[in-house]
Amino acid sequence: MVHISRSRQDRSLRDLVDWEQGHVSREIYVNEDIYQQELEQIFGRAWLFVGHESQVPNPGDFFQSRMGEESVLLVRDRKGELHVFLNTCRHRGMKVCRYDEGNSLLFTCPFHGWSYDTDGRLVGVPNFQTAYRGELDKSAWGLHEVAQMSNFYGSIWATWDPKAPSFEDFLGAFVPSLRRSFEGSDGGDNGLEFFSPVQKWRLPTNWKFPGFSFAGDHAHGAMTHRSTTVAAFGPQGELAGGDRHGVPSRWASTEYEMSIPALGHGGHGRIYEQPGVGPYVETWQTVLQADDYYHEMRDKKAEKYAGQYLHGVSGCVFPNVICGGSRILLWHPHGVGVTESWRFYTVDKGAPKPVKDAQRRYMMRYCGPGGMTESDDMENWNYAYPASLGTVARRLDYNFQNGVGHAYADDRVPGFTLNYRIGEENQRSRLRRWLDFMEAGSWDELSPAKR
Amino acid sequence: MAIDTTQQAIERLLLEREIEQFLYHEAELLDERRFSEWIDLIADDVHYHMPIRRNVKFGEQARENSDADSEISWFDEGKATLAGRVRQINTGLHWAEEPPSRVCHVVSNVQILDVHGDEVKVKSRFLVYRNRLQDEVDLFVGKREDILRRDPITGWKVAKRTIVLDQNVLLAKNITVFF
Amino acid sequence: MAERRNPPPSRAVDQFSITDSMMIQDFPEGTKIRLRAGGVAEVIGNPRDGAWIFIRYLEHPEDPSKIGSEDLAFCTDVVGLV
Numbered sequence: 001m002v003h004i005s006r007s008r009q010d011r012s013l014r015d016l017v018d019w020e021q022g023h024v025s026r027e028i029y030v031n032e033d034i035y036q037q038e039l040e041q042i043f044g045r046a047w048l049f050v051g052h053e054s055q056v057p058n059p060g061d062f063f064q065s066r067m068g069e070e071s072v073l074l075v076r077d078r079k080g081e082l083h084v085f086l087n088t089c090r091h092r093g094m095k096v097c098r099y100d101e102g103n104s105l106l107f108t109c110p111f112h113g114w115s116y117d118t119d120g121r122l123v124g125v126p127n128f129q130t131a132y133r134g135e136l137d138k139s140a141w142g143l144h145e146v147a148q149m150s151n152f153y154g155s156i157w158a159t160w161d162p163k164a165p166s167f168e169d170f171l172g173a174f175v176p177s178l179r180r181s182f183e184g185s186d187g188g189d190n191g192l193e194f195f196s197p198v199q200k201w202r203l204p205t206n207w208k209f210p211g212f213s214f215a216g217d218h219a220h221g222a223m224t225h226r227s228t229t230v231a232a233f234g235p236q237g238e239l240a241g242g243d244r245h246g247v248p249s250r251w252a253s254t255e256y257e258m259s260i261p262a263l264g265h266g267g268h269g270r271i272y273e274q275p276g277v278g279p280y281v282e283t284w285q286t287v288l289q290a291d292d293y294y295h296e297m298r299d300k301k302a303e304k305y306a307g308q309y310l311h312g313v314s315g316c317v318f319p320n321v322i323c324g325g326s327r328i329l330l331w332h333p334h335g336v337g338v339t340e341s342w343r344f345y346t347v348d349k350g351a352p353k354p355v356k357d358a359q360r361r362y363m364m365r366y367c368g369p370g371g372m373t374e375s376d377d378m379e380n381w382n383y384a385y386p387a388s389l390g391t392v393a394r395r396l397d398y399n400f401q402n403g404v405g406h407a408y409a410d411d412r413v414p415g416f417t418l419n420y421r422i423g424e425e426n427q428r429s430r431l432r433r434w435l436d437f438m439e440a441g442s443w444d445e446l447s448p449a450k451r
Numbered sequence: 452m453a454i455d456t457t458q459q460a461i462e463r464l465l466l467e468r469e470i471e472q473f474l475y476h477e478a479e480l481l482d483e484r485r486f487s488e489w490i491d492l493i494a495d496d497v498h499y500h501m502p503i504r505r506n507v508k509f510g511e512q513a514r515e516n517s518d519a520d521s522e523i524s525w526f527d528e529g530k531a532t533l534a535g536r537v538r539q540i541n542t543g544l545h546w547a548e549e550p551p552s553r554v555c556h557v558v559s560n561v562q563i564l565d566v567h568g569d570e571v572k573v574k575s576r577f578l579v580y581r582n583r584l585q586d587e588v589d590l591f592v593g594k595r596e597d598i599l600r601r602d603p604i605t606g607w608k609v610a611k612r613t614i615v616l617d618q619n620v621l622l623a624k625n626i627t628v629f630f
Numbered sequence: 631m632a633e634r635r636n637p638p639p640s641r642a643v644d645q646f647s648i649t650d651s652m653m654i655q656d657f658p659e660g661t662k663i664r665l666r667a668g669g670v671a672e673v674i675g676n677p678r679d680g681a682w683i684f685i686r687y688l689e690h691p692e693d694p695s696k697i698g699s700e701d702l703a704f705c706t707d708v709v710g711l712v
Binding site: 098099100101102195196197198199200201202203204224226227228230231233340345353356357360361363364365368369370372374375376378379380382383 | 501503505506507508511517521522523524525526527528532535536538539540542544545546547584619620621622623624625626627
């Protein structure tokens with residue numbers, strides 16, 4: 001049960017989120033009780049992004065990740081199987097691993113020394129024969145493992161809820177889009193590897209500002225990122241007007257907001273008006289090997305997709321991750337007014353070193369807290385939060401009306417709803433799914449998607 | 452470096468003083484937001500690198516700082532990108548620095564590690580305080596290792612700068628200050 | 631299950647015995663160690679956590695059937711080098 005501030009006692013969650021009309025109470029972004037319920041209802045039940053198999057290639061490799069507010073370990077056990085465990089000792093709760101990544105034979109708690117094998121089994125209990133008299137049932141006290149884990153073309157996802165549907169059913173019509181987010185640039189499945197380490201930083205705002213806005217808010221670009229064109233830091237340098245993105249395909253296409261409203265997934269999308277893959281456009285004016293490489297990869301992709309109509313949509317998966325564009329953007333809740341942002345960068349796993357270097361350096365100057373683009377996003381997400389906190393301010397609704405009533409289906413992209421490229425359809429989709437999760441008593445009411 | 456004559460000791464002292472004054476001058480330009488003058492102190496072939504610090508096991512310190520050759524850092528760039536950042540700030544539309552932050556660079560513990568021809572390897576500590584709008588405060592503290600190069604015509608230039616920030620999760624929402 | 635007495639730590643096992651709680655994290659595989667309970671074992675894996683080492687029993691005075699079997703030994707159970 002949500003206890004909301006006195007002025008809101010007469011409003012249910014449904015009254016707070018009128019996504020049909022685009023009226024959304026600020027309360028859902030600033031209310032502590034609602035936040036606590038999100039941790040339970042959303043982060044305790046939805047499929048969440050954990051990492052990528054390339055981060056743990058060898059037996060014993062681990063990566064300390066996070067689900068919601070809680071630390072988890074992505075581990076490849078000694079037999080080669082992947083696991084996701086809550087990073088807490090079953091004895092007194094201490095973290096069993098405090099390293100960001102590495103390789104280990106055991107996870108040993110530094111408090112009393114309980115120790116777990118890479119498959120989660122409790123194998124070491126000090127004084128087991130003497131003090132415990134050999135009576136402790138070690139098999140019942142292994143590391144707590146997620147209810148379900150999925151390896152989706154190399155990307156690792158997990159949920160705490162045994163009743164959640166399969167990850168593919170959670171994605172629904174979004175499966176092909178997300179699958180392509182993990183393709184190499186030659187169109188091959190599971191074609192990426194992740195760079196190390198992860199950029200992590202704290203952003204003083206509610207997780208939904210970045211989580212629901214990113215790649216769902218095309219309208220911000222022209223204003224928020226006005227200053228970046230003079231910096232000309234895109235891979236093409238000062239060509240193409242110094243745009244921060246690469247040079248786009250010359251094939252005719254239309255950009256849309258593309259979402260799956262019943263599931264909350266979606267993002268910016270582009271639909272080409274002819275089948276296949278457009279001719280290569282020289283992009284990496286400053287790194288010649290990169291153009292040679294990506295040109296060759298484009299030709300392979302064109303063979304694979306010959307005759308097929310392609311659409312590209314940024315891989316925003318409800319609730320808090322965006323996959324694609326050589327990066328994974330993950331927004332962890334860290335208190336109602338703090339988000340811990342995690343940024344993974346990706347590259348074709350077979351790319352030659354000069355290409356990997358070019359890609360990596362482009363991402364660092366573009367993205368993350370030091371990136372010339374996103375440093376400005378942080379400022380806006382930051383200050384939208386405290387400006388919504390006031391007694392009077394929080395009585396007001398946010399306006400999500402951009403494009404209300406103009407969404408439509410399109411046979412070319414089954415399962416998606418389209419709207420004009422600058423709009424708030426994606427954000428309304430996420431809010432709609434947010435409401436479903438917050439109201440549903442269990443996955444029985446969430447799957448198949450309501451309505 | 453062994454000091455065996457008074458003359459060498461005096462030369463050493465003068466060099467230390469000159470290097471310190473250069474680092475203070477740089478800090479002054481940055482704090483006064485004279486970025487266009489600051490970028491002129493950066494050599495054309497500079498490598499400007501701020502690694503990410505990992506939590507690693509005892510004995511694995513070699514992996515603690517991310518590697519500029521193959522890994523992800525907070526910054527890993529040359530002069531073209533640094534100059535782009537200066538142009539961006541100078542638009543007045545870089546919202547993360549508009550209105551401008553109040554920034555104070557404190558540089559200390561200056562140590563000359565090596566002198567090699569025209570190049571001097573210098574280690575120092577930094578404490579960069581950023582205060583913006585009403586009450587936003589960030590503190591960036593760490594070590595720097597620079598290679599400064601003496602240009603006979605234009606004076607000292609920063610030829611290489613490694614900035615080792617003592618944080619794992621960055622506790623600021625962004626990094627829009629120079630170090 | 632019958633309670634077992636915890637035998638007093640064996641001291642002066644040999645000249646390398648520093649204390650009854652050894653710094654085991656640097657023991658390479660093949661190191662032969664003496665255990666508090668009286669047995670002798672060989673290190674077969676070291677997680678380098680300073681707490682545990684994987685061992686194979688070479689001598690086991692209480693239960694000779696354990697010779698050749700593998701186990702984990704806790705740092706305070708290791709009393710010396712052989």
